[in-house]
Amino acid sequence: MSEIRKDPLIERWVVIAPERAARPDAMNTDPGFDSAAEDPFLEGNEHLSPPEVLAYRDAGTQPNSPGWRVRVVPNLFPAFSLTDELRKQTDGLYEQMTGVGVHEVIVECPHAEWNMSRFPTETIREVLLAYRERLFDLKQNEQLLHALIFKNKGALAGASLPHCHSQLMATPFVPIALQDEIAAALTWYNTHQQQSVYEAILQQELAADSRLIHETDLFIAFTPYASRFAYEVMILPKQQQSHYEQITKEELFDLSPLLKLILQKLECALNDPPYNYVIQTAPLQDDSLPHFRWHLSITPRLTRIAGYEWGSGCFINPLAPETAAEVLRNVTISD
Amino acid sequence: MSEIRKDPLIERWVVIAPERAARPDAMNTDPGFDSAAEDPFLEGNEHLSPPEVLAYRDAGTQPNSPGWRVRVVPNLFPAFSLTDELRKQTDGLYEQMTGVGVHEVIVECPHAEWNMSRFPTETIREVLLAYRERLFDLKQNEQLLHALIFKNKGALAGASLPHCHSQLMATPFVPIALQDEIAAALTWYNTHQQQSVYEAILQQELAADSRLIHETDLFIAFTPYASRFAYEVMILPKQQQSHYEQITKEELFDLSPLLKLILQKLECALNDPPYNYVIQTAPLQDDSLPHFRWHLSITPRLTRIAGYEWGSGCFINPLAPETAAEVLRNVTISD
Numbered sequence: 001m002s003e004i005r006k007d008p009l010i011e012r013w014v015v016i017a018p019e020r021a022a023r024p025d026a027m028n029t030d031p032g033f034d035s036a037a038e039d040p041f042l043e044g045n046e047h048l049s050p051p052e053v054l055a056y057r058d059a060g061t062q063p064n065s066p067g068w069r070v071r072v073v074p075n076l077f078p079a080f081s082l083t084d085e086l087r088k089q090t091d092g093l094y095e096q097m098t099g100v101g102v103h104e105v106i107v108e109c110p111h112a113e114w115n116m117s118r119f120p121t122e123t124i125r126e127v128l129l130a131y132r133e134r135l136f137d138l139k140q141n142e143q144l145l146h147a148l149i150f151k152n153k154g155a156l157a158g159a160s161l162p163h164c165h166s167q168l169m170a171t172p173f174v175p176i177a178l179q180d181e182i183a184a185a186l187t188w189y190n191t192h193q194q195q196s197v198y199e200a201i202l203q204q205e206l207a208a209d210s211r212l213i214h215e216t217d218l219f220i221a222f223t224p225y226a227s228r229f230a231y232e233v234m235i236l237p238k239q240q241q242s243h244y245e246q247i248t249k250e251e252l253f254d255l256s257p258l259l260k261l262i263l264q265k266l267e268c269a270l271n272d273p274p275y276n277y278v279i280q281t282a283p284l285q286d287d288s289l290p291h292f293r294w295h296l297s298i299t300p301r302l303t304r305i306a307g308y309e310w311g312s313g314c315f316i317n318p319l320a321p322e323t324a325a326e327v328l329r330n331v332t333i334s335d
Numbered sequence: 336m337s338e339i340r341k342d343p344l345i346e347r348w349v350v351i352a353p354e355r356a357a358r359p360d361a362m363n364t365d366p367g368f369d370s371a372a373e374d375p376f377l378e379g380n381e382h383l384s385p386p387e388v389l390a391y392r393d394a395g396t397q398p399n400s401p402g403w404r405v406r407v408v409p410n411l412f413p414a415f416s417l418t419d420e421l422r423k424q425t426d427g428l429y430e431q432m433t434g435v436g437v438h439e440v441i442v443e444c445p446h447a448e449w450n451m452s453r454f455p456t457e458t459i460r461e462v463l464l465a466y467r468e469r470l471f472d473l474k475q476n477e478q479l480l481h482a483l484i485f486k487n488k489g490a491l492a493g494a495s496l497p498h499c500h501s502q503l504m505a506t507p508f509v510p511i512a513l514q515d516e517i518a519a520a521l522t523w524y525n526t527h528q529q530q531s532v533y534e535a536i537l538q539q540e541l542a543a544d545s546r547l548i549h550e551t552d553l554f555i556a557f558t559p560y561a562s563r564f565a566y567e568v569m570i571l572p573k574q575q576q577s578h579y580e581q582i583t584k585e586e587l588f589d590l591s592p593l594l595k596l597i598l599q600k601l602e603c604a605l606n607d608p609p610y611n612y613v614i615q616t617a618p619l620q621d622d623s624l625p626h627f628r629w630h631l632s633i634t635p636r637l638t639r640i641a642g643y644e645w646g647s648g649c650f651i652n653p654l655a656p657e658t659a660a661e662v663l664r665n666v667t668i669s670d
Contacts, residue, residue, distance in 0.1 A: 003655075005561040008532060009519045014561040015651045079651045092539045093532070094560045150642030158641020169643055177648030184344045197343060197428070204427045225429045226340040226349040278646030297646075305640060306493020307485030307502070311613030311632075312510030316350045316414045320338075 001084050002099030012176045017079045033155055033162050041163040043110035049073040056126050070126045071107045078103035086143050086172050100143055102170040106130055114162045117263035125256040134168055135245035139284045144170040146283045154274025157301045174283045182292050189291035198293035211325045218254040221262050223321035230319035233262055235296040242289035244281035265331040273300040336419050337434030347511045352414045368490055368497050376498040378445035384408040391461050405461045406442045413438035421478050421507050435478055437505040441465055449497045452598035460591035469503055470580035474619045479505040481618045489609025492636045509618045517627050524626035533628035546660045553589040556597050558656035565654035568597055570631040577624035579616035600666040608635040
């Protein structure tokens with residue numbers, strides 16, 4: 001069982017998860033995949049993962065056997081588990097709680113494919129739908145206050161397997177990055193006649209045009225004004241909605257080709273870069289928040305994160321977001 | 336000239352520094368040093384760096400020529416500069432200021448040495464003294480609100496050159512990580528009868544013993560309770576002092592062998608790991624803060640930082656700090 005510890009200074013939680021040390025590459029500083037290792041996410045290798053919690057399958061196929069298109073399984077080396085109950089305790093000035101939570105893997109395709117951008121849009125739509133379905137389900141467990149969905153693509157972005165997958169971590173705390181963002185968004189809302197800062201960003205990016213990469217009926221993709229990383233991209237819904245799990249069918253149809261296009265452009269412009277993406281969505285147990293809007297952030301990992309970034313929480317980005325947007329706008333993708 | 340942009344949501348500053356893109360490895364995702372490249376920090380290669388701002392030299396030697404032991408020079412690819420004046424402007428909802436600041440390199444030895452731990456303690460003491468001297472000097476410029484001193488050791492920790500060096504970045508803003516820590520420390524101070532949280536941590540770590548690695552007359556070295564990284568080490572002064580530049584001569588004499596010992600233990604236990612260290616010190620223009628204490632944090636880079644950490648601001652550490660402390664305590668260093 002892992003243990004969740006609070007920094008004595010700030011509301012930053014650290015998961016002490018010795019289970020994670022059992023991963024073959026837990027402390028491997030030399031990034032790269034073991035090409036001889038068997039791919040546990042291939043169709044036919046279902047027995048190499050814990051039993052599935054969700055799968056989109058062809059009619060007539062059985063759970064934990066071939067015939068699936070997208071499959072969600074518990075992580076084999078989970079940072080959290082639901083086997084224990086949530087207990088909090090203190091030790092002098094320190095606070096901790098048991099490592100109650102959920103750590104799942106969304107296996108995005110049954111065959112050996114490393115790049116989500118090569119999926120048909122229907123597959124991307126099913127992945128985005130699986131995220132929604134998992135969040136809806138996890139919401140039922142009132143101990144789980146938040147779930148973060150993220151993707152690590154490439155060894156340098158932290159992936160330990162090349163097969164296309166994303167992950168979900170549901171925790172009994174709201175992570176500090178989201179807490180800070182929601183608190184700041186609420187301050188903005190209260191000081192700007194109840195306009196959301198996301199709506200203000202949307203309007204300004206549409207008007208300014210210099211950081212816009214692509215606009216669809218229901219979303220915009222742009223490089224944020226204060227991008228931390230070169231070629232960082234944000235995808236923001238046009239309609240107010242704080243919770244990703246409330247994404248509509250129309251939005252799923254609109255978002256999947258947009259996500260594919262942005263990933264294609266990044267791959268083409270940056271020669272198949274390592275990247276992370278993260279969905280920032282409101283805490284699971286919160287009601288709809290008018291001041292916060294869910295969004296998806298894609299961060300290519302082109303520059304090294306070093307002492308300055310760790311020590312300051314600030315970033316040095318060698319590329320103006322306007323230049324990055326121009327490069328990405330000019331990448332032509334043929335169908 | 337670089338540009339400093341504020342995130343529209345939180346007080347997080349991002350430096351847009353196209354100058355940095357000119358570095359040979361600015362966007363090189365494949366970490367490693369170019370072994371054929373000339374070492375600009377070697378004695379005799381002074382002409383490869385901008386003119387020195389500080390050097391500890393043998394008597395009778397000339398600036399920017401051989402004969403130095405520790406030498407501080409402006410970074411050749413600076414993220415900031417003092418050539419422009421500080422101007423702030425807004426663009427709709429966005430805020431920015433000119434990239435006024437200082438970016439220096441502390442070259443720690445004149446010969447080809449990659450590991451600070453192999454220095455005689457006198458050399459480490461001169462490096463620590465150079466930090467103090469630079470902070471005192473930079474304080475005179477009232478535009479500079481903060482200076483972060485940090486070291487990137489090894490390509491995987493973000494170093495672009497193997498020759499022992501550390502860096503200093505002085506900025507017209509206080510970084511968000513320090514702002515948050517000082518704000519939280521003030522809250523603690525005000526709710527705990529004006530005791531500093533650092534004093535509370537010091538007392539508890541000395542009493543508990545399980546995370547203590549080494550104690551000297553004036554400092555303790557321990558693995559923090561909520562360590563973000565495996566084998567993270569904090570060095571904390573026993574005497575209250577918010578500003579590193581106020582470090583005393585006695586403290587310098589006490590700290591230098593301790594820092595050497597901890598680096599030796601880390602190298603021995605972890606086979607010469609990449610690491611960062613950072614000195615967290617109070618803002619340059621602030622008076623002494625009774626609620627904050629400067630400290631030095633060393634973070635080996637053994638695990639990959641991926642989507643979860645970026646998205647949440649929280650960390651998953653596969654090693655209990657108590658285990659790390661035990662390992663490090665048990666490493667014996669012979670003189």
